[in-house]
Amino acid sequence: MEWLRFHDLRHSAASAMINQGVDLYTVGAVLGHRSATSTKRYSHLATGKLAEAVFRIGKKVA
Numbered sequence: 403m404e405w406l407r408f409h410d411l412r413h414s415a416a417s418a419m420i421n422q423g424v425d426l427y428t429v430g431a432v433l434g435h436r437s438a439t440s441t442k443r444y445s446h447l448a449t450g451k452l453a454e455a456v457f458r459i460g461k462k463v464a
Contacts, residue, residue, distance in 0.1 A: 417444065427441075
């Protein structure tokens with residue numbers, strides 16, 4: 403698989419963790435990011451978690 407780069411594996415691992423509900427702090431620690439800015443690139447994959455958080459607030463208020 404000459405076309406595969408190590409970075410591709412890191413990106414796939416980060417995407418899989420985010421899609422399984424792992425928080426960005428933990429993903430960043432696993433990937434060895436020094437700053438949250440690097441990990442935030444994956445935050446677009448966590449939209450389901452954001453919707454769930456808003457839903458929880460709505461249930462509590464109602």
